[in-house]
Amino acid sequence: MPYEPYDAFLLISFGGPEAEDEVIPFLENVTRGRNIPRERLAEVGQHYYLYGGVSPINQQCRDLIAAVRADFAEHGVDLPVYWGNRFWAPMLADTVAQMAKDGVRRVVAMATSAYSNYSSHRAYLDDIAAAREAVGPTAPEIELIRPFYDHPGFVEPLVEHTRAALDRLPDQERAGAHLLFSAHSIPTAMAAASGPPGHTFGPGGAYVAQLGEVARLVTERLGEDHPYELVYQSRSGPPSQPWLEPDVNDRLTELAGEGVRAVVVVPHGFVSDHMEVKYDLDNEARQTAADLGLHFERALSPGTHPRFVAMVRELVAERAAGAEPVRLGSLPADQECAPGCCAQR
Structure with missing residues (x-):
């Protein structure tokens, strides 16, 4: 069944290099505008070189996407799944452009971050806005799923x-x-x-x-x-x-x-x-x-645990229906990141 009012699901993640010659360019993307000395980039780059220059995060996103697609298909969720990163290929703006080309008009998106702060929530909203602006008037509307830390x-x-x-x-x-x-x-x-x-x-x-x-x-x-x-x-x-x-x-x-x-x-x-x-x-x-x-x-992180994969579908349904959030905790929470929320400072 279609999950109205959406016609696509978008996973947004951080991104990471997948070869040694991509490490420094990736780190330059992450730190652009922050005046980080190049020697510091080289120091952090050594972490990646220990793994052949390959960050695990992109493959982990591919694995999660495969699991989500299978779960969507099993439960009759008729939404194509897209993927865009903030700092490395596939870049978010390129993915938004592809969605526009495919005729996608309204998207529900989830960030690979569960919490509320500038880096894990507000920055994703800012990057969505920048990607849509880069694509222009044909860019689809994109709504970001709430922080899901206590789901x-x-x-x-x-x-x-x-x-x-x-x-x-x-x-x-x-x-x-x-x-x-x-x-x-x-x-x-x-x-x-x-x-x-x-x-x-x-x-x-x-x-x-x-x-x-x-x-x-x-x-x-x-x-x-x-x-x-x-x-x-x-x-x-x-x-x-x-x-x-x-x-x-x-x-x-x-x-x-x-x-x-x-x-x-x-x-x-x-x-x-x-x-x-x-x-x-x-x-x-x-x-x-x-x-x-x-x-x-x-301990392992959630990764592609079946309960975490099912949560993606449940959050999409919650957003589509405007339903009361399913939460285990009792902290104050808003569905939307309001103006002034999660400032960078």
């Missing part, structure tokens, strides 16, 4: 993957394991400006509140008594600029000093195991834990 289809896969990571610990260490819920650090000023205007979330804004809500929801659903807390990763700003803390490596060091013997890191700030999960957690944090003598396991 059951996001939380339930995290619960399953966290339980599996706990099961991989030695039996004698599982009961005392600490859960570290890890997300991308952002400047504290950006975090404070995140979320819908008119709501009070505390000094960390909606972003930190939402991250804490998901950590709580996942831990409660495990049905086990594990200490848990938020940590952050992938900081890229100058030392003089305050960013969200603690860094995952710093916290691992502190926990080891406190006598903790085992940790499970849950990358709940991400929807798939892309480069920042693979490098910052699977390489750096794992090595930190090994140096400290900590037992370390990392």
Whole structure:
């Protein structure tokens, strides 16, 4: 059946290089206008060169798209699926141009980011507007699905993957394991400006509140008594600029000093195991834990878990019908990112 009023679904993601000679041009796209020294780009580029210059994110998007198409077909959702990236091919503006050529007029889009802040929500809206402007008057209307951090289809896969990571610990260490819920650090000023205007979330804004809500929801659903807390990763700003803390490596060091013997890191700030999960957690944090003598396991992100794939269809239906959002949490939420929401700062 058609999901009126839409005639296409669009997945929007970050994008990433798929060859060594694409790494620096990709990083230049990401950092354009921010005056990042080239030596810093070369330093970050080394993360990609460890994997042959290939970021996992594009293939993860292809896998998700294949799963969504199969799920749409199984459930009678008659929407073609398109894909556009913010910083690397397929570029969003090119995809919008192709949709216009195909006669698409109204699109429901989902970003591969679950939370409210400038980088994970407002920037996608800005890039949609820029892509439509580049295409011109034939560009389709594009509506972005709400942040979905507390949707059951996001939380339930995290619960399953966290339980599996706990099961991989030695039996004698599982009961005392600490859960570290890890997300991308952002400047504290950006975090404070995140979320819908008119709501009070505390000094960390909606972003930190939402991250804490998901950590709580996942831990409660495990049905086990594990200490848990938020940590952050992938900081890229100058030392003089305050960013969200603690860094995952710093916290691992502190926990080891406190006598903790085992940790499970849950990358709940991400929807798939892309480069920042693979490098910052699977390489750096794992090595930190090994140096400290900590037992370390990392839970998978939602990826293409069947419940996450089904969530995509459910969010499309919710948007098409103007239905009440399905949510597990209790934080304030708006369907639309209102003016003044999620400022960059």
